[in-house]
Amino acid sequence: AQSVTQLGSHVSVSEGALVLLRCNYSSSVPPYLFWYVQYPNQGLQLLLKYTSAATLVKGINGFEAEFKKSETSFHLTKPSAHMSDAAEYFCAVSLDTGRRALTFGSGTRLQVQP
Amino acid sequence: SAVISQKPSRDICQRGTSLTIQCQVDSQVTMMFWYRQQPGQSLTLIATANQGSEATYESGFVIDKFPISRPNLTFSTLTVSNMSPEDSSIYLCSVGGGSSGETQYFGPGTRLLVL
Numbered sequence: 156a157q158s159v160t161q162l163g164s165h166v167s168v169s170e171g172a173l174v175l176l177r178c179n180y181s182s183s184v185p186p187y188l189f190w191y192v193q194y195p196n197q198g199l200q201l202l203l204k205y206t207s208a209a210t211l212v213k214g215i216n217g218f219e220a221e222f223k224k225s226e227t228s229f230h231l232t233k234p235s236a237h238m239s240d241a242a243e244y245f246c247a248v249s250l251d252t253g254r255r256a257l258t259f260g261s262g263t264r265l266q267v268q269p
Numbered sequence: 270s271a272v273i274s275q276k277p278s279r280d281i282c283q284r285g286t287s288l289t290i291q292c293q294v295d296s297q298v299t300m301m302f303w304y305r306q307q308p309g310q311s312l313t314l315i316a317t318a319n320q321g322s323e324a325t326y327e328s329g330f331v332i333d334k335f336p337i338s339r340p341n342l343t344f345s346t347l348t349v350s351n352m353s354p355e356d357s358s359i360y361l362c363s364v365g366g367g368s369s370g371e372t373q374y375f376g377p378g379t380r381l382l383v384l
Contacts, residue, residue: 187370189372189373191375196380197377197378198361198375198376198377198378199312199361199363199375200375201372201374204370204372206370207370245311245312249366249370249373255300255317255366256302256314256317256366256373257302257312257314257363257366257373258314259311259312259313260311261310261311262310262311
């Protein structure tokens with residue numbers, strides 16, 4: 156079975172500061188990892204995904220994430236936060252065997268202070 | 270990427286009633302899923318909607334409470350039956366994931382409030 160842990164339910168940064176949202180996974184087989192963003196009153200939008208092609212993955216809106224197998228992590232970063240980045244961020248995992256649905260982490264709400 | 274629409278976008282219902290949520294995709298897809306997002310919570314998978322056969326439900330979810338139809342490869346419905354205030358949630362359908370690492374795309378969600 157797979158699982159995802161997101162450390163920090165709320166993260167607050169100043170505009171222009173580094174954004175770091177943490178995600179650790181547990182999986183008995185190589186996972187596929189995703190970061191989604193949910194803006195208020197909207198559905199989920201894919202930011203980026205890891206599918207074993209490259210460990211450093213670049214996504215939309217300046218976000219990137221690095222897959223570290225030794226640390227079972229897939230942390231999301233952005234060098235400089237923008238006010239429009241304020242949203243809920245979800246890390247998710249899926250496997251190549253059996254159940255293809257996503258297993259989501261608990262989410263991290265990002266607040267950007269002016 | 271797939272374009273997904275859901276109807277209704279939101280509703281307020283009385284306890285004991287049922288609501289059917291529709292999910293329409295602009296292309297044929299193999300995999301379709303229904304998720305629930307309770308207030309302030311993450312997403313939890315309700316079931317996988319299988320075309321031409323019964324849906325596959327996750328632990329804690331049963332067909333009598335959440336009957337699902339999937340008549341073709343572009344459409345599915347989820348019914349929330351005999352509703353109680355605890356069913357107040359956002360219900361989202363998603364498509365994709367049919368092949369290794371394939372992205373799953375989400376509909377805009379249906380916001381349900383049960384009084």
